[in-house]
Amino acid sequence: MRGFTKGLAGLAVLTILAWLGLWLYAEMRLKQLVAAEISRANASGTVQISYDALTTSDSPLVASVTLANPSWTSQPTPGGPTVSLRAASVGAHIDLLAPLLLHVDMPLSITITTPEASGALTFAVADITENLSPSLWTGNTSNPITGGDAHFDGINLLASNGSLQVAQIDSLTLHELLDATAGPGGTAMSLTETMNHFQISPIISRLINLPFHGQIAYLGFSMRLSGPLDWQSMARGIAALPQGDARVHFMLQSLHQWALAGGSGQASLSASLGPSQFAAAGGIKFNNQGQPSGTAAFSATHLDAFTDAITSAYPALQNGVSQFEARFSPYLSTTDTGGQTLTMNTVYGPNGIVVNGSKTGSLPPLDWNNLLNPPPAPPTAPGDGSGAATP
Numbered sequence: 009m010r011g012f013t014k015g016l017a018g019l020a021v022l023t024i025l026a027w028l029g030l031w032l033y034a035e036m037r038l039k040q041l042v043a044a045e046i047s048r049a050n051a052s053g054t055v056q057i058s059y060d061a062l063t064t065s066d067s068p069l070v071a072s073v074t075l076a077n078p079s080w081t082s083q084p085t086p087g088g089p090t091v092s093l094r095a096a097s098v099g100a101h102i103d104l105l106a107p108l109l110l111h112v113d114m115p116l117s118i119t120i121t122t123p124e125a126s127g128a129l130t131f132a133v134a135d136i137t138e139n140l141s142p143s144l145w146t147g148n149t150s151n152p153i154t155g156g157d158a159h160f161d162g163i164n165l166l167a168s169n170g171s172l173q174v175a176q177i178d179s180l181t182l183h184e185l186l187d188a189t190a191g192p193g194g195t196a197m198s199l200t201e202t203m204n205h206f207q208i209s210p211i212i213s214r215l216i217n218l219p220f221h222g223q224i225a226y227l228g229f230s231m232r233l234s235g236p237l238d239w240q241s242m243a244r245g246i247a248a249l250p251q252g253d254a255r256v257h258f259m260l261q262s263l264h265q266w267a268l269a270g271g272s273g274q275a276s277l278s279a280s281l282g283p284s285q286f287a288a289a290g291g292i293k294f295n296n297q298g299q300p301s302g303t304a305a306f307s308a309t310h311l312d313a314f315t316d317a318i319t320s321a322y323p324a325l326q327n328g329v330s331q332f333e334a335r336f337s338p339y340l341s342t343t344d345t346g347g348q349t350l351t352m353n354t355v356y357g358p359n360g361i362v363v364n365g366s367k368t369g370s371l372p373p374l375d376w377n378n379l380l381n382p383p384p385a386p387p388t389a390p391g392d393g394s395g396a397a398t399p
Contacts, residue, residue, distance in 0.1 A: 018210065030202065034071035034104060038146060041152055042073050042100065052247035056081045063102065072101035074113065092121040107145065112136035121172075128170040132162025151240050155185040169308050178205040188238040192270030197238035203227040219317040220282035228278045235271035264376050267294035282317055283310040283347075298376055301357030310347035311340070339364060 039062070043090045049055045058079050080093040099334045102110055114134035116273035133342050138156040163177040183200045190196040207213075208222030233239075242262050249255045272293035279286045292303035308314075315333075319326045333340065337347035360370045 009244065010124040034102060034145075035073075036072050036105065038071050038100065038102060038110075039064065041144065042075075048244055048247065053250065054083055054247075058211075069105075070101050070303070072099060074099035089123045089136075094119045094121070094158075102140075108140045110138040110140050112138065117315075125167055126169055127165065127167040127172075127174070130164045130166065131161075133160060134348050135159045150237070151186070151188040153186060155183075157184075158182040164299070173209045175206065175208050177203060179203070186239060186242060190234065190236060194234060194358070196233050196235060197239045198232040200230045202230070215313050217380050218316035219321040225280040226278070227280075231273070231275045233273045235265050235266055235269060236269045260379050264298060264380065267298040267300075268296065270294065270296075281314070283313040285309045299358065299374055302353075304352075304356070306352045307348070308350045311350055312342075322343055 042062075046057045049057050056079075060077040061073040061075075063074045063076065075098050078095055078098050081090055082092075083090045095118050097113075098115055099113035100110055101113060108142075112239060114131070114136055116131050116134060118129045119146055136156065136158045139154045140151055141154050143172045158181065161178070162179045163180060165174045165176070166172060169173050180203050181201070185195060185198045187194060187196055203224075204226055206224040206227065208218060210221070212218075213222030217315055221387070242259075245262070246255055247256055249258055270293075274289070274291040276289040277287070286306075286308045288304075290302060292302035294298050315329045318323045319329055336350060336352075340348060344346050351364070353364055357369065357373050360367050364370065
């Protein structure tokens with residue numbers, strides 16, 4: 009009996025030691041992941057992330073990393089204005105009983121500073137989770153994220169050091185999937201986003217006479233890209249290059265490789281604005297020569313009431329609205345339920361462009377060689393730049 013008790017005690021000690029080892033290992037890997045992501049962002053040359061201190065969890069049930077007083081500063085163009093975001097803390101944690109789910113510990117208030125003004129972004133709820141690749145735990149940090157979800161409630165954008173409300177959003181949700189190893193028929197990246205009730209501050213809305221009280225009732229967006237597309241590696245490659253032609257060339261090369269490998273994509277957008285419902289959807293695919301074909305659809309309801317509200321608020325737009333109605337008159341109709349509606353269903357490809365069953369034009373072949381190797385720009389003559397001057 010005494011030997012059995014000693015065996016149980018020994019097993020308990022070994023279990024505790026193994027768990028502590030797992031916890032320490034998880035904290036190490038999480039610190040490596042956070043450090044790698046910060047290093048990649050800072051290497052871009054347009055973003056600088058800093059913080060005062062990095063702390064980890066004291067609980068053996070959770071692996072966590074917290075950055076104290078983090079700062080994110082972006083300068084998209086050399087010599088251009090900078091935008092800085094600051095918060096009291098931001099972090100991430102993993103429950104060791106669910107090691108493939110990363111929780112991002114978002115602050116509920118973020119200070120925003122620009123050369124022109126300062127303000128804040130606040131949340132009532134900010135919940136973000138990321139799905140982790142099992143390979144992260146073997147040291148692979150090249151593509152650690154395989155998807156994620158985010159949910160925000162009570163979003164407020166404030167100006168004047170946080171004393172003036174500029175805009176608010178009732179709720180915002182996002183869902184993402186990533187697969188760096190997807191084949192021609194697999195989903196390399198998908199994104200779904202919904203926003204409910206965006207509103208500009210009533211004071212600002214009245215000041216600039218915004219129609220529909222400055223509100224968007226609903227906005228939904230979805231996108232799916234299929235085929236061999238390592239989106240995260242592509243983003244890192246772009247960030248590692250200086251801004252300008254080198255980045256553009258790299259992006260076009262990546263797009264060309266994706267197209268030749270059977271890439272395809274679909275996207276949709278829907279919105280509820282004032283009296284109207286808008287919907288747009290489209291798809292594109294490439295053949296083995298990298299030539300595109302696909303579909304596009306657009307519809308809108310109650311355009312008469314919508315444009316009346318726009319021109320009542322901004323009479324100077326009446327000419328533009330009239331030109332729009334004349335240009336798209338073949339696709340306009342009126343119904344009892346939808347008012348003035350616009351419906352366009354487009355098919356495009358080697359056979360041309362067809363809208364609502366009628367061919368409207370041709371689609372020239374996509375010249376990838378010209379895109380990837382554009383001819384050099386002609387030299388500029390001295391003088392006023394018109395080319396008229398001679399040496």
